[in-house]
Amino acid sequence: MNLKDDVKLCHITDDAPTTKAPKDNVWAQISPEESKSVWDFVHDPARGLNLTDPATATVTDNYVYFIDTLPVNKTAALPYIDGGGALPIKYARVVIFEGGKEEPVSQEYMVKLPIAADSQLEKLDYLFNGGLGGKVPYNGREFDGKRTAASEPLLKSVMTNISDITIEIFGGAYYGSSDNRTNLTTTTNTPISFDGSSAFRSVMFRYPGLATYMVPLDFYTILNVTGTDASLYSLKGFVTKSRFFPTIGELRAAFDAGELEQEFPQTRDNTWAYVNHKPEMGQRDLEDRLAPQSLEIGGKRYKLDAKQQYVEYMGWTFYMSFTRTLGLMFYDIKFKGERVLYELSMQEAAAQYGGNQPKAAGTIYHDTYYAFGTNSATLVEGFDCPFGSTLLNISFPEGNGTEVHPDSICLFEADSGFPLARHRTGSSNEWGFSQLGSVKSSTLNARTIATVGNYDYMFTYGFNVDGSIEVEVRASGYLQSSAYYKDQGKWGPRIYQGTQGSLHDHIVTFKADFDIVNSKNSLQVTDLIVANQTQPWFEELGVFEQMELNITNMDTEAQFNWAANGQSMYCVVNNDETNAWGVKRGYRIVPGKSNIHLSVLNSPFSRGQTEFSKSHLAVTKHHDEETYANSWQNINLANKPQHDFAKFFDGESVDDEDIVVWFNLGMHHFTRSEDVPVTLYTEAVSSIMFAPQNFNDRAQEGDLLNRRWIVANSTSGELSYEDYGVALPTCKVQLDEPVEGILPWVTI
Template sequence: MLTRSLAVAFLAAAAPVVARPDISFWKRAMSPTNDTRSCGVYDSAPTVKAPKVNPWAQISPADVTAVWDLVHAPESGLNLTHPDKATLTDNYVYFIDTLHTNKSAVLPYIDGDGPQPAKYARVVIFEGGKEEPVSQEYMVGPLPVTPETSIQKLDYIFNGGKGGAVPFNARYFDGKRSQATDALLTSVMAEINDITIALFGGAYYGSGDKRTNMTAASPTPVSYDGTQAFRTIMFRYPGLSSYLTPIDFYVILDIPGTDPSKYTLRGIVTNERFFATVAEFRAAYDAGEIKNEFPQTRDQTWGLLDLKEDMGVRDLDDRLAPQSIEIGGKRYKVDVEQQYVEFMGWSFYLSFTRTLGLMMFDIKFKGERVMYELSLQEAAAQYAGFQPKAANTVYHDTYYSIGTYSSTLVEGYDCPFGATMLNISFPEGNGTQVHPQALCLYEADSGFPVSRHRTGSGNDYGFSRIGSVKGSALHLRHIATIGNYDYMFNYAFHVDASIEVEVRASGYLQSSPYYKNQSNFGPRIYEGTQGSFHDHILTFKADFDILDTKNSLQVTELKVVNQSQPWFPELGVFEQMELETSVMAEEQQFNWAPNNQKMYCVVSDKTNIWGEKRGYRMVPGKSNVHLSIMNSPFTRDQSTLLKTNLAVTKVHDSEPYANSWQNINLPWAPQQDFGKFFDGESVDGEDLAVWFNLGMHHFTRAEDIPVTLYSEAVSSIVFAPQNFFDRAQDGDLRNRRWVVAEAGEPLAYEDYGVPLADCNVKLEEPVTKILPWDTVY
């Protein structure tokens, strides 16, 4: 999608579709094509040169291809089959990604004269051809590929006891595993298609059979510890909004190992009953015990996000809604090649991986580091209900490679008109896939002044002074559509030196068939559809480096104490507030205090001019929740990171991620056990990371139809300076007004050389060009 805004190849090149081209990874995709401009709204962002080459940048398309060729070479000894020809009992590459660069290698380079760290690729290989089939991760590097490049097992970042290996039963449930189970599912359904047609007007003859008119889908997890495997299959009516048309019919299969001939039926569930065999199910049907009490509709137009004219017309709604535009021109600078941004004192680098999506590094304000890393670690959801789909459904969206689902943004709606629209890319097979305009960068009005006060009163002094300072922030935004949900991730860098992280959820509910006696799991939202209650929990990592790597987590508690004051003897003893300050000694998980009566602040030993330790505090925003269920068998140990609001750990190269992307199928024996991070290490005066959760308890409602609304499905947090400076960071902002009102004199004001804009802004529909999502460059 190419628009009048600056569409640049920030994270990849939007080149013509050719086979494995020799392209520049940072090639500019286009220049704005319409020279009719007003007020700089559509001007390109000014350029800046990054101080260093980005050490966190993705591996290049050339590196992806070279790594692919290297691991497939016979001398590698990996005995790989091309994924297009592979079966369950073959070894084949599942994906290639960028391996994180160790912090210990980056700091000497980014802060001094150390060498630029070497780049490595992360390669996941499904090794079904081994005697004990596993999924194994490898690290390949240094890059670019030379005779010195090696292939080593990537074990050191996992603490579950098996390194980068995951048992076959718990490995990602890809298309090959799905196909292997389809024969059993088809045979089961063949015996009862007459019943499903009578009950639901649908039948399943196999995934590739044109007669099939029910969609089969499976949730996670599919194993507990890798020693077993099962597939819970839900059925829906196919269509654009099939998530909203579930059918009260489930088939559960036991599917351990690589031999499909050993797969068996565990049972069938419908009408809130379990049938262990097809014969039991047919007998109940023949006896008239099975009914479709609330038939599901096949009409899915009510679930589409188009104009619903039957709802009436709102007066004046034919006019364009208010827009946020950069009317004075862009005030941020970009180094496209190094993925580096500067704005009003802020500076930071960007990176991107297929498993985690967007990441930010070396975040500084006025040249002083605040954070080393800010990144998403997991986006999870756990459902509730009394049927197989909802009862045992838990999603970890890194499992589906959340970064690969960042979709094209609609200019003027997802992002303001004139925003800098950027492409993203990630390795796919032996090439690089590009998603155009999947990231936007823009400055926006905060909707309130950053500071404001009126001094004096005309009645008392005959004059008054009003000071008001313009509030704005630079926003970095992308939306990942993972199946049914569109997660909007927004990172705002405010001019007052605070950082706000916000996530919103829209999209289709993964709904359930309506059961009139199960209102405790959610309300009825359509004829045969119930909104399934669930939790959304999203874990982020904030690796604070307040000035350096020697930081502490300071806790300031507001306590209520009894106090007496000699100048008010008549009051006796009364309640008063006071502050009690301490420092967390060891790594731990913890929650926000009731009534927010504790302030958590990452501080340095260095002080400001007043002798106070310089730091940044964490301010809870909207809906700071954690997982509701603490002891579910489906989230027992692999979801420890989701069970508290906050956690603090000492930073280690061996603990870069809170979770493993394949952890979802190992709730009893996780590949990466976040709970093992907390082993008594000190976090006082150490290099520490804070892990925080955003999310929402999704109390489903009729207003989730057709999709959940961003307006209230939102969670946020703010990181604000706490004695980091000597005074508020607004005194040097020229975008302000100082109004002088003298008795009997005309009103006067000072604009500090920033006059109001005098222009006529013309907005036009963007020119669109959608590139195919499966295109590999």
């Protein structure tokens, strides 16, 4: 029988019950109609932009790079969602690459919606603090397909001139991307500039195939690609065997002398790195059976307003949003009617490498540069998300239309794998207790997976029944590997015939705009300190160590790290709101797995544009113009960022203010042979939790009916069960083979 037919028998694929959002989702993506109207508006000759169709444009043309939603300012959203304020004005964000201007730049604009006769095209400058507003110099702007095409003739010429060398060394040559004789692929690292005054392109070569990332070649061509005039582009040099050759002549001389022979030749066959079944590895016993599944057997317990992307679950309510740059975002997160977070969103996924060749030594990635959200795609039901999950589409403007990725967000409730609470009282009877209580724990999860180049980032946001929230990110996919050298193990081990795993950091930055009840909050620091004390009832002990708490509020904006031995607790509290016991209400920030920051703090490749990755945590005062930790084009501006996170910290108070906590998750990726074919989600994981800390008067479990209260009769030893009306569900399961004593259909 088909698996999905089995699932339906258990009624677990029912749609989520519907609900109606209390307010319109003011953070929602602009509609396809709005996106098209913006496209038509900016292409109207009356705008004077002299735009070219992106399909035919070159680097010396002006063309629209993308249209997206401009996030509504918090100061405009709160009056509407909290009271009778007007619906905030919606704006579109438009990025135009202006290569046809005397000063070629990238410029961001904002357009008020809906388009009307008096609509204006305004420069979007207020979100950026680097001094140039939304403008980025041409040399620092995104290295899109137009720039690749502009540098292609030089790369083709250079590589054709040395094709005999590459054929002899690697059995391959590059004659240009469109030449049928070409049997090598190329990739270009970032950054390609340091401040926008000049630009370079470091080209790495690999064998083609589905797993091209795993078959790198020890050959790099570096080009000077400054400006829009491709006739001025020049060769900077070649790198192979850790040697730099500034000219073709010097490279050829080394080749003729027999100095370029590869000690560990790369394999052209990369099927060994496909994510498919490998029969040569054998088969584990009983692995032909379907693995256990997490099923919502009792029916869905969350409600959804699909139009407004609004969710209700066990006291939780929240809105979802999506942008092409950042992906899935959450707003107005409330527990039992009280706001905990105004916004929870991923801000950047950075990765910095180490090595002794141009690709690894000089690479840092900002994945928003590659439009992180657009790389979120269809999820595999039953594998990426449990069977019966609620699957939602994502959409975003693309060109003059809207692109839709079906089933790219999943919502599912899952058993936590442990009870929320449990206790038994001891007894001498045969059962070992007189009373036992156990409360079932479950979580509503929202998940997306974004494949950015070689990595599949899985983001899971869990809303727990106790009022806590967990954020988890996992990474799978191909290593950006390097050619193997036996004397360079300090950057990673050999993982295949000619392949080395490249040491790197993954740092994923998030924004948590807390509003504990309201927007007047503080970051409370509770230090567990060791102090000397005496006890008069044990005078003979003299002075001895004892632990105690030292509680303060952080005064001003700061970047900071988790305390050694976990001896500091960070809570966002509301000084004016107390629970029944007179204690300030708040939420604790609880470190989970692998809470790290960037290892390299002074690299020229990540000097000034990656400041958000250089501490575990940070706290700032909210400003509408500090919406993002990073600019999506910052990667090429290490010395002159378009948006500088370091400038957020200007001594403002964060005590009794509207504060934002920025936090980093990630992994130091100590590469290993078990990263072949791809990195495994089990190990490459990082998480954090926000847990109620005196936010309530007691634990949020007493109102849950999914529990058992068991009493043992001390005389007879019999047990009585209280199920509070939540009996075990009835579910029919068909057995493939009759089992002795069991009918083909059984009820569990």
